[in-house]
Amino acid sequence: MPHSYGGQADGRRGFPAGLRSLAGALLAAAAAVLSTLIIATPAAAAVPSCKVGAYVTDLYEVDPVRRTVDADLWLWSLCPRKDLAALQRLEFINATKVSLTEPSSEKVGNEYWTQVKVSGTFRQNFDLTNFPFDKQVVRIRIEESALDESRFVYRADVKNTEYNPRIHLDDFKITKFRIGVVSAPYRTNFGDPRLKQGGSSRYSQLVIEFQLTREDLTSFGKYVLPVYVAFLVAMISFLIWSKDDEVAMITRLGILGTALFTIMLNLRTVDEALGTLLNVTLVEEIHFISLVYVLIGVANTTYIMRLLTDPMGRPAARRINNRIFAIATGLYLIANIVAISLTVSF
Template sequence: MLCTTGFLAVMGPSVPASAAVPPSCRVGAYVTDLYGLDVSPRTIKADFWLWSVCPTDALDATRRLEFVNATDVTQSDRSVVKVGDEYWSQVKVSGTFRQQFDLSEYPFDKQDVKIQIEDSEYNASQFTYVADSKDSGYDHAISLGGFKIRDFGVGVVEHTYRTSFGDPRITHGQNSQYSQFVIDLKLERDDLAGFIRQAWPAYVAFLISFISYWIWASDFITVVGARFGILGASLFSVVVSMRAASLTGTSFGVTLVDQIHLATLLYTLVGVGCTSYILYKWVDPEERASVRRTNTVVALSTTAVFLIANAVSIGFAVT
């Protein structure tokens, strides 16, 4: 893009700087492999063929490729063939591309992988892409560690930069627009086994905490130690499970598994608070019947809230 001012006259085809209808090339892509999805640096690796069909050889779009969201990229096996009055060129691309992964619904998350390509010399007033949607696609044999490709598409958007890049032909303060070709793959992860593996300790802790509400005796003081012991063990197991889940899942953001653990932690802390309240009130014999009713109400209401919240969170994640 920064080459716009100098290279147009020296190296590029003759393209009017302010053409009413800028020249264009039909551009398409076929993804042959998708791998190396890494949530920590938020990158994914892809191999694909990119082609263009242009009215002139000098306009060949595969010679001026800028991969906007790439960290590294290599191009190989470029070829150009004249077919009738058009020039068909293609190039093989392999690279690592930055993404904005949303892991809030992990391990039932859906990811939108994009590969963004722009012309490295001409802005949108000088050259535009036209998406070859019919011939673009992907290899259906691609296997990506727990993910499946649920949709694919290519399109063209006009990307705006809030600068002229120093181009003296553009009025100071004006923006620059570039035609951008976008390869879009929508991924879906459905890892039920992984969810069970990471979430079951939290549900066991929830069950233990629920049981603690029903540990009762005519003299509550005799069982309060057992009740606090059970709740303490539940809290410890939740914290350990959260740590293990973060190591095997993702190190940032709050995922669905994290939400379940946090809800279990809160549920257990309410149990600790309820037990402490009962112990405080037990010294007054007239309050004992009342605190037992309170114990039952707290047990049933918090359990209902916990189960409903879990059902809603999981339901949103899997749909």
Template structure:
């Protein structure tokens, strides 16, 4: 009997604590976003912050877990302290994922967290109807896909405490057409030149070898210029996969053409022509198929 009484008492106490937690409704309206630094994930944000509650709110009882505020200006405050309106400018950072580069999508986050009170005392609730983005915001080189306002629980396992977070996230992605033109089109043109060299007669295989060799060197240098656009990462980006496939195709063309060249040196003309015809068909059929498979199934 005492056991059941203890359980009921504990449940009532927990319910009392939960009911005692102050709910603060948080809304963020973005005014301006600064340029995203891909190498560090750093960006600047200028926004309004609205905090509402049924109880008085402690002024300035929040912090940014992914950066620091450079300016916090209180614009309005209700006489009873249940509503506070700020304008904030902050230097923030966000994790960068470049696996799909140059077709990558990034999420720029404003992560606001209660500074002193755990979730048992203060809990943030998203105020979606008071959140949004100024339509005049333009992000050069990127398309703004949308925004989201939500809350989360941030647990500090080392201290056994959990704090409430409000997260405003802006999703952006690179402009697909521009990314394709700058990253892939030059390599595709070089590959077309190599493929056109297979129209030459087997007797002109030396010219074909020269075209393949020069294209291979140009491709390697172009790959270096692409990788210089992003920081070093521990995985292959989509651009890297594209270039690795290009290396594989060029090396295969080079060694097959070299084999034809060797056969001609041995005066095995008929065999050289047969291998040259097979190589030509493989290049025209397999190369487009490999690139199509890459773009369809290996962009993630």
């Protein structure tokens, strides 16, 4: 009986051992097949690319009215093959005019190093809303003009790209600088039969970017000084009284008219100088606040004249005048402080 039990036990132990052997053989076969498939499947071909960098030798003529900036720079490319010739197909997307020297190229090791000098005028989207505490971003966009992203891309030479530290701008200082590559989408394939018909396309684009921070506030003082003088004159008008009420009120209106004319004339000058007819800058906000103050003075004087037609209305006229003067002047000062503070902290 014990022998019989032991025989059955040996048979049960042998069955799982057989399964383990079979499973091991199947796993080995599967691994071999998978390895064959991986080796047989070709790796996706990498898109040809060139490393492209820049050295900006000069940045000048920052013109907020024309919304342009002039720049001189060296561009270079490092390509694994001579036929890639990255600098032969450059398109300066935001250039008004641009000139290039003849590219120079030489083989260095297993790569082809090419350089070209570029000078041009480049359109910008300047925002003067926060003038004179504004920061402007200047971009130079350079794009591959022939080969879409499936056939060629740029790689930014971040380590070697720089700008000339001796660049001097009249009103700004350079606070940030960088270079990068972006994908530029187009809602057309430009008729390329190699691309999906009726589809879109993408091209590699190199972006050189400066951040400029305004540091010269002289122009701000020139623009707002006439306005604040007009405000002081308008403020004084509230304090004019005379035994002859008619003379006093006519004098007030004359002063307020002069202040109004000064503000409007200076506002036109600012619009022409900054090219901000479609925007409202801090300087223009100060003009508008001052304009409202002067108009309040005109309305107050007109009302006081009506009260003074009644001999019994003189005390009330003085009381109302002083109250409006205090409220209007206080609100004017607060509005200026808030407007300037919000612009500076933006």
